[in-house]
Amino acid sequence: MANRETIQFTLNGRPVSLDVDGERKLLWVLRIDLGLTGTKYSCGDGLCGACTVMVDEDPVRACRLPVRNVGDREVVTIEGLGTAEALHPLQEEFAERGALQCGFCTPGMIMNAYGLLSNNQRPSRGEIIEGMNGNLCRCGAHKRIVEAIEAASQRMGGLS
Amino acid sequence: MTERDDGRNGARGGFGNETGDGSESGTKVSRRDFLKRVGGGIVVFVAVGDPSLLSSALAEQQRGYPTDFNAYLRIGEDGRVTVFSGKIEMGQGVMTSLAQMAAEELGVSVESLDMIMGDTDSCPWDAGTWGSLSTRVFGPALRAAAAEAREVLVDLACERLGAPRDAIRVRDGILSVSGDESRTVSFGELAGGRRIERTLGREAVLKSVREFSVMGRPLGRLDAVGKVTGAARYAGDIRLPGMLRARLLRPPAHGATLQTVDTSQADRVPGAVVVNQEGLVAVLHEDPEEAARALGLIQATFDVPEPRVDNESIFDHLLRTAPEGSVQDERGTVEEGERGSSVLFERTYYDGYVAHAPVETHTALARFENGKATLWISTQTPFGDQRSVARALGVEPENVRVITPYVGGGFGGKASSGQAVEAARLARITGRPVQVMWTRAEEFFYDTFRPAAVVKVRSGIDGQGRIRLWDYRVYLAGARGSDQFYDVPNSLVVAHGPRWTAGPGTHPFSTGPWRAPAANTNTFARESQIDIMAAEAGMDPLEFRLRHTTDPRMRGVLESVAEHFGWQPASLPSGRGLGVACGLDAGTYVAHIAQVSVDSRSGEVKVERVACAQDMGIVVNPDGARMQMEGCITMGLGYALAEDVRFKGGEILDRNFDTYSVPRFSWVPEIETVLVQNDELPPQGGGEPAIVCMGAVIANAIFDATGARLFHLPMTPDRVLEAISARRS
Numbered sequence: 001m002a003n004r005e006t007i008q009f010t011l012n013g014r015p016v017s018l019d020v021d022g023e024r025k026l027l028w029v030l031r032i033d034l035g036l037t038g039t040k041y042s043c044g045d046g047l048c049g050a051c052t053v054m055v056d057e058d059p060v061r062a063c064r065l066p067v068r069n070v071g072d073r074e075v076v077t078i079e080g081l082g083t084a085e086a087l088h089p090l091q092e093e094f095a096e097r098g099a100l101q102c103g104f105c106t107p108g109m110i111m112n113a114y115g116l117l118s119n120n121q122r123p124s125r126g127e128i129i130e131g132m133n134g135n136l137c138r139c140g141a142h143k144r145i146v147e148a149i150e151a152a153s154q155r156m157g158g159l160s
Numbered sequence: 161m162t163e164r165d166d167g168r169n170g171a172r173g174g175f176g177n178e179t180g181d182g183s184e185s186g187t188k189v190s191r192r193d194f195l196k197r198v199g200g201g202i203v204v205f206v207a208v209g210d211p212s213l214l215s216s217a218l219a220e221q222q223r224g225y226p227t228d229f230n231a232y233l234r235i236g237e238d239g240r241v242t243v244f245s246g247k248i249e250m251g252q253g254v255m256t257s258l259a260q261m262a263a264e265e266l267g268v269s270v271e272s273l274d275m276i277m278g279d280t281d282s283c284p285w286d287a288g289t290w291g292s293l294s295t296r297v298f299g300p301a302l303r304a305a306a307a308e309a310r311e312v313l314v315d316l317a318c319e320r321l322g323a324p325r326d327a328i329r330v331r332d333g334i335l336s337v338s339g340d341e342s343r344t345v346s347f348g349e350l351a352g353g354r355r356i357e358r359t360l361g362r363e364a365v366l367k368s369v370r371e372f373s374v375m376g377r378p379l380g381r382l383d384a385v386g387k388v389t390g391a392a393r394y395a396g397d398i399r400l401p402g403m404l405r406a407r408l409l410r411p412p413a414h415g416a417t418l419q420t421v422d423t424s425q426a427d428r429v430p431g432a433v434v435v436n437q438e439g440l441v442a443v444l445h446e447d448p449e450e451a452a453r454a455l456g457l458i459q460a461t462f463d464v465p466e467p468r469v470d471n472e473s474i475f476d477h478l479l480r481t482a483p484e485g486s487v488q489d490e491r492g493t494v495e496e497g498e499r500g501s502s503v504l505f506e507r508t509y510y511d512g513y514v515a516h517a518p519v520e521t522h523t524a525l526a527r528f529e530n531g532k533a534t535l536w537i538s539t540q541t542p543f544g545d546q547r548s549v550a551r552a553l554g555v556e557p558e559n560v561r562v563i564t565p566y567v568g569g570g571f572g573g574k575a576s577s578g579q580a581v582e583a584a585r586l587a588r589i590t591g592r593p594v595q596v597m598w599t600r601a602e603e604f605f606y607d608t609f610r611p612a613a614v615v616k617v618r619s620g621i622d623g624q625g626r627i628r629l630w631d632y633r634v635y636l637a638g639a640r641g642s643d644q645f646y647d648v649p650n651s652l653v654v655a656h657g658p659r660w661t662a663g664p665g666t667h668p669f670s671t672g673p674w675r676a677p678a679a680n681t682n683t684f685a686r687e688s689q690i691d692i693m694a695a696e697a698g699m700d701p702l703e704f705r706l707r708h709t710t711d712p713r714m715r716g717v718l719e720s721v722a723e724h725f726g727w728q729p730a731s732l733p734s735g736r737g738l739g740v741a742c743g744l745d746a747g748t749y750v751a752h753i754a755q756v757s758v759d760s761r762s763g764e765v766k767v768e769r770v771a772c773a774q775d776m777g778i779v780v781n782p783d784g785a786r787m788q789m790e791g792c793i794t795m796g797l798g799y800a801l802a803e804d805v806r807f808k809g810g811e812i813l814d815r816n817f818d819t820y821s822v823p824r825f826s827w828v829p830e831i832e833t834v835l836v837q838n839d840e841l842p843p844q845g846g847g848e849p850a851i852v853c854m855g856a857v858i859a860n861a862i863f864d865a866t867g868a869r870l871f872h873l874p875m876t877p878d879r880v881l882e883a884i885s886a887r888r889s
Binding site: 024025028031032035036037038039040041042043044045047048050077078079081082083084087090091092094095096098100101102103104105106107110128129130132133135136137138139140141142143144145146 | 251252253380381384387390392394397448518566567568571597783784790791793794795816817818824825831
């Protein structure tokens with residue numbers, strides 16, 4: 001950790017300033033330095049989506065992203081989307097429709113879906129499948145995940 | 161620290177109350193210690209030592225549970241009910257279904273339950289979470305304990321309310337006198353200020369299906385809110401002050417031996433702790449990326465044995481090295497079957513190695529202080545890990561406590577926990593808490609794969625299209641699912657290797673149980689062979705199956721799925737791309753119909769629609785049961801169409817999801833599930849049965865679409881093209 005630098009960004013709506021090696025991956029900085037363990041390690045190479053977070057307008061794989069790259073940007077993790085008392089519509093639909101089993105891919109699924117809906121409020125089923133295809137679920141909750149995203153999109157579209 | 165789920169609507173999930181001082185641990189917690197720990201209230205033990213106290217079916221299922229005692233639940237002074245289970249929650253939903261069972265028999269709402277699972281200090285011993293056994297075997301014991309607790313409460317309420325037993329009503333944790341609603345007392349009031357121990361002393365009377373108000377109804381997952389908010393804790397999410405994260409030196413291939421190692425450069429990395437003891441070479445650091453970088457600085461040489469087998473040669477090798485066969489089932493004689501057959505079919509089926517590939521890699525956090533270890537492990541076998549960690553550390557099992565947080569997928573792969581032993585050893589060596597979180601490459605390398613296997617079948621039909629002969633030999637898959645349940649007068653089933661592990665010299669690496677172990681391979685072979693005979697007989701494949709089974713449960717699932725799907729009889733191949741298959745596993749019957757389209761130029765198979773009917777006896781949670789069926793169908797697409805671990809000798813060539821394909825959103829068909837009502841039978845298995853038909857039902861649908869028969873799983877585009885061109889020539 002030779003090359004420490006100060007990196008400032010917004011995390012779940014709050015300013016963060018870190019003195020870290022900027023080459024470190026955002027995933028580990030979130031999990032270790034910031035204690036946000038909802039973002040998961042799984043493949044370590046951007047192949048499964050379990051570590052997906054929002055950086056500005058886009059869903060990003062945190063396991064490959066140097067923390068330096070989020071300087072002055074806005075990061076949202078699963079912890080910033082909603083709370084148990086006030087769930088985001090995506091979280092609520094995932095929970096109510098049983099769109100999860102072991103739950104380990106779930107934060108990445110929800111954040112990727114959030115990114116998808118941020119860029120396309122009313123995706124077709126085909127667009128949802130295409131947009132989620134890089135996120136892996138081993139338990140086989142796919143059918144319900146697609147249904148949950150459709151339902152959330154309708155609710156969110158209705159609100160806007 | 162207490163690991164709790166912030167279940168907004170439901171029971172709370174928990175993984176033990178970590179005391180922080182590590183002073184309380186033990187594999188054989190005495191009854192007194194247990195009571196001291198949990199405090200006052202009503203505790204129900206199930207002493208399994210005297211099976212006559214249990215119903216005979218329950219006693220039969222309980223073999224293997226220890227004879228001392230098991231505390232299954234406690235009713236606290238606050239009225240909350242704590243359920244203790246050695247089972248673990250890995251996505252299969254047993255936290256929810258077990259809560260439903262306890263709530264039903266006790267007469268409380270699910271919201272007033274706390275689930276403590278997989279903590280060796282407070283939960284009853286358990287062999288492991290596998291085989292779709294939680295509902296079938298632990299469930300009856302839990303229901304009996306809850307029913308007993310309810311009896312205790314009714315007794316106490318009689319005294320308190322001055323009413324006869326049959327006047328007492330129980331609802332939502334309140335006992336009241338029938339006809340006089342003002343006379344009530346709560347569970348908490350009855351449990352308060354006293355300590356009552358009760359051991360199951362008579363045959364528990366369980367509620368009947370007609371009396372159910374919680375079981376048999378859909379209930380949302382109790383773990384859902386924690387999992388969608390990121391609050392749910394997995395082994396890798398547990399943090400302890402001063403903890404180090406380890407990266408370990410790994411051989412390039414199974415069978416390789418370490419020759420030389422030079423750690424001098426790694427030693428110079430600031431903050432790195434280098435370990436090199438008894439073959440354990442690791443770098444530990446607070447930051448796992450630094451640990452990995454330092455590991456890369458270690459110079460090591462290995463002696464790697466010359467590779468002798470690969471994906472092509474493995475099957476001949478397995479047939480050469482397979483153990484002697486053992487007869488699983490024998491009816492009539494093979495000779496008689498041959499004489500009675502007018503057409504004989506001799507076919508060989510092949511299955512490759514398949515990885516578990518859970519999204520969470522094997523992970524453990526270990527702390528070792530004052531001769532006692534505490535571990536948080538992603539495991540299906542907390543009690544087995546307690547023993548293996550104790551052995552590795554040279555301490556008694558009671559000095560090892562295993563806590564099982566949520567497990568991020570298991571599928572049989574987390575029945576083995578090498579990472580826990582590694583973490584425990586490193587914690588003792590370094591004197592600091594150590595986390596071992598396998599990388600994805602390590603997960604592929606150390607996985608206990610589903611074994612590659614060969615099945616040889618000789619079968620025959622007579623002039624009327626009746627099966628006369630079934631001569632079946634399975635090599636190295638295991639025997640589960642090999643039973644010939646069709647009505648066949650002459651049948652011989654032989655398993656070479658009754659289980660999924662085999663002795664040295666067979667598989668070049670570890671193998672183990674994989675969701676419905678052996679049953680996937682056996683069902684693929686059996687149901688493909690049945691289809692081949694149906695085609696030769698010129699009969700509709702559904703009709704052919706119904707003609708050969710009188711078992712009402714098998715007929716029930718076949719007829720249900722056919723009706724749901726809208727099956728129209730036709731002889732094979734019809735060109736429609738429809739396949740049918742059926743099977744049974746874990747006491748549950750399943751039948752599938754699949755529709756596929758095959759691109760005859762690329763060999764790509766798209767599964768368009770799968771319907772599945774399932775008879776699992778009493779259904780505890782219909783929504784949870786359907787979730788498992790959908791999961792089985794989706795996961796089964798992988799071993800049917802794509803998953804095949806590539807290797808050269810002991811070197812595993814697939815190391816991540818770029819070359820090892822698991823099912824994705826774009827693969828998933830329309831899925832329809834039918835639960836066949838069967839309230840006469842206690843609940844049967846749910847996590848595995850619906851996966852067993854996936855190889856066969858797709859193979860049969862491909863045949864129906866193209867006339868080409870696939871004998872080798874997975875049915876990759878290359879193999880499909882090969883089969884199509886073989887048919888044309």
